[in-house]
Amino acid sequence: MPPIAPPTTLHPEMIQQLIDMLKQNLVQDAEFRDQFMGPPRPHGPPGEAKADMAIETQFRIEDFGLFEPDLIVDATHPPGDVISIGRDTIYRNVDAFVTRVHDAATVKGADLVRSHLDQCLPGTASR
Numbered sequence: 001m002p003p004i005a006p007p008t009t010l011h012p013e014m015i016q017q018l019i020d021m022l023k024q025n026l027v028q029d030a031e032f033r034d035q036f037m038g039p040p041r042p043h044g045p046p047g048e049a050k051a052d053m054a055i056e057t058q059f060r061i062e063d064f065g066l067f068e069p070d071l072i073v074d075a076t077h078p079p080g081d082v083i084s085i086g087r088d089t090i091y092r093n094v095d096a097f098v099t100r101v102h103d104a105a106t107v108k109g110a111d112l113v114r115s116h117l118d119q120c121l122p123g124t125a126s127r
Contacts, residue, residue, distance in 0.1 A: 059108070059112055059115075059116045059119075061088070061119055061120060062087050062088065062089075063104060063108075064100065064101065064104050064113075064116075064117075064120050065082075065088070065089035065090065065091050065097065065100055065120065066088060066089070066090050066091065066120055066121075066122055067090075067091045067094070067097040067120055067121055067123070068090055068091070068092065068122060068123050069091075069092050069093075069094065069123070070092075070123060071090060071092055071123075077090075080092070081093035081096050082096050097120075101113060101117065101120075
């Protein structure tokens with residue numbers, strides 16, 4: 001028997017019906033759920049609490065990257081929102097840079113990031 005070809009276009013209503021049906025089956029039918037998730041496994045041992053898990057306080061530009069939205073595209077600077085040149089990461093996209101700064105503040109602490117953020121902005125400011 002040949003496989004049944006799926007429709008070439010799914011209407012949003014059909015997609016929502018499929019999602020609702022899957023949600024209902026995953027919640028209500030344990031056998032159906034186990035086909036996707038498998039049987040539950042035992043929990044592992046608890047991790048050890050470490051007193052020396054301090055926030056890293058060293059600032060390195062390589063960890064943050066540089067924000068240069070107007071960096072030209074040429075033979076030495078490839079196209080893209082985020083590029084790597086040597087050990088430097090250069091962001092042309094403000095959203096990608098803001099996400100990176102937010103992540104760095106989570107890992108290294110907001111005060112450290114705030115005090116050194118200007119080093120990541122080598123270009124001139126303009127409006």
